Amino acid sequence: MSYSISILEKSPIPEGKTAADALRHSVKLAQRAEELGYHRFWLAEHHGNGQLASVAPEIVAAHILARTSLIRVGTGGVMLQHYSPYKVAEIFRQLAALAPGRVDAGVGKAPGGLPLSTRALQQRHAGPADFEQLLAELDGFLQGPLPAEHPLAGTVATPVLEQAPQRILLGGSPESAALAARHGWDFTFAGHFNGDAANLQATLTTYRQASGKQPALALYAFAANSRTEAEALVGELRIFKLHPERGQAVNLPSLAAAEQYARQAGLHHYHIEELRPHVITGSGEDVRRQLDELHHRYGVREFVIDNPVADFARRLASIELIAGADIAIAA
Numbered sequence: 250m251s252y253s254i255s256i257l258e259k260s261p262i263p264e265g266k267t268a269a270d271a272l273r274h275s276v277k278l279a280q281r282a283e284e285l286g287y288h289r290f291w292l293a294e295h296h297g298n299g300q301l302a303s304v305a306p307e308i309v310a311a312h313i314l315a316r317t318s319l320i321r322v323g324t325g326g327v328m329l330q331h332y333s334p335y336k337v338a339e340i341f342r343q344l345a346a347l348a349p350g351r352v353d354a355g356v357g358k359a360p361g362g363l364p365l366s367t368r369a370l371q372q373r374h375a376g377p378a379d380f381e382q383l384l385a386e387l388d389g390f391l392q393g394p395l396p397a398e399h400p401l402a403g404t405v406a407t408p409v410l411e412q413a414p415q416r417i418l419l420g421g422s423p424e425s426a427a428l429a430a431r432h433g434w435d436f437t438f439a440g441h442f443n444g445d446a447a448n449l450q451a452t453l454t455t456y457r458q459a460s461g462k463q464p465a466l467a468l469y470a471f472a473a474n475s476r477t478e479a480e481a482l483v484g485e486l487r488i489f490k491l492h493p494e495r496g497q498a499v500n501l502p503s504l505a506a507a508e509q510y511a512r513q514a515g516l517h518h519y520h521i522e523e524l525r526p527h528v529i530t531g532s533g534e535d536v537r538r539q540l541d542e543l544h545h546r547y548g549v550r551e552f553v554i555d556n557p558v559a560d561f562a563r564r565l566a567s568i569e570l571i572a573g574a575d576i577a578i579a580a
Contacts, residue, residue: 252540252550255289256282256568257325257467260302260309261559268302272309274561275302279313281565283320285572288551290317291325291355296362296370298502300559307340314348323353325437325467325553326419328361329383331370338390338406345414352414354391355437356384358425359499363506364513381428384418388432391416419467422448423455430459437465441555442488442500444468444527453547465551466543470529471558472536472570479530482558488526494518528557533570 258278260271279290290313292306303309306324314322327337341354358380360367389395390406391413418429418436421443429436436456440449449466456464469486473479489507492498493516501507507521529539540552554571556564 252544252552253288254540254571255291255321255465255551255553256287257291257293257553257555258303259293259295259555262300262302263559263561270561271302272312274564275309276313276316278561278565278568279317279320279322282568283317285568287320287568287572289321289323289353289553291323291353291553293325294328294357294361296360296366298362300502307344310352311344311347314344314351319351321351321353321415322348323414323417324355325353326355326357326417328359329356329387330358330360330378330380331367334383334387335390335401335404335406337387341391341414342406342408342410345410345412346408349410349412353417354414355417355419356387357419357439358497363510384428384432384434388416388434392433417465421452423452426452426456426464427459430456430462433460435462435465436460437467437553440466440468441526444524450547453549463548463550465553466547466549467553467555468529468543469526469557470536470540470552470554470567470571471556472531472533472567473563474532474570476531476535479532479535482560482563483528483530486526486528486557488524490522490524491516492520492522533573536571 258275260275262268262271282290292309293303294306295301295303306327310322310324329337341352345352395402416434418425418434419439420426420436421439426436438449438452453464471479471483473482489501489504490498491501491507491510499510501510511519529536543549556567558564
């Protein structure tokens with residue numbers, strides 16, 4: 250096999266369980282993923298969502314790094330618009346000092362929550378910052394140095410490292426791919442939110458041509474004993490994409506959340522698009538066969554699996570079934 254498989258974890262809270270339960274499940278899932286040979290284990294960042302426990306992925310990553318020994322661990326991703334690039338760099342440098350060679354600094358452009366959460370996170374900011382400026386500053390603090398003309402030139406982020414964390418931008422458009430390439434970052438296409446085939450092909454091509462490197466592809470996948478069982482457990486998955494008259498579109502988990510987003514943002518002119526994201530479902534062999542097809546069609550060398558089912562036992566069984574379709578998961 251010429252591709253690797255990784256996991257994106259949101260720490261879902263099943264009905265009748267608590268956030269503490271969900272986080273314990275995330276640790277167990279990471280430990281089992283390591284035993285099965287998965288390449289990476291990423292934690293997502295979501296704010297104000299009562300169904301997800303992953304609010305501060307860098308903290309959960311530290312906890313999991315301390316309880317594993319081989320698998321790469323990181324964020325998928327930190328929502329950079331909310332934070333000081335200097336502080337984000339310090340966090341990832343600290344993690345990389347604790348677990349050299351195993352840390353992924355994954356960042357994203359999305360808000361990760363509704364406008365009130367964004368306002369609370371950014372209440373001490375001078376104002377909204379350009380994302381590319383934030384990424385360039387983070388890159389300078391992670392890799393160094395900042396350009397001589399930068400107001401913070403000479404500022405050093407510590408601890409000093411022998412091996413820096415891997416820098417990965419998550420995005421869903423050719424523009425995001427080009428941004429990653431301009432700054433020398435690796436790139437993962439968010440196919441679970443942006444499944445349009447033409448956009449996928451254009452984005453992957455943009456990144457390859459601009460960087461000379463291979464992007465990864467994130468997608469929804471779930472395995473059970475049969476395709477019928479897997480489809481029944483996944484259910485009718487929906488994404489509601491809110492398109493404001495101006496500005497970036499935002500993906501929400503429900504129509505109510507999309508309408509609430511519009512109210513909190515004070516939007517009057519917008520439209521909401523209901524999408525049915527593609528989920529790779531079936532037995533472990535079915536899932537791997539579909540990943541093989543995507544690998545051959547798009548040349549993808551790494552898949553990052555987002556599991557859309559909340560029940561821990563079924564999520565655990567899914568990664569075991571996918572791993573069981575071959576002796577080794579990692580390329």
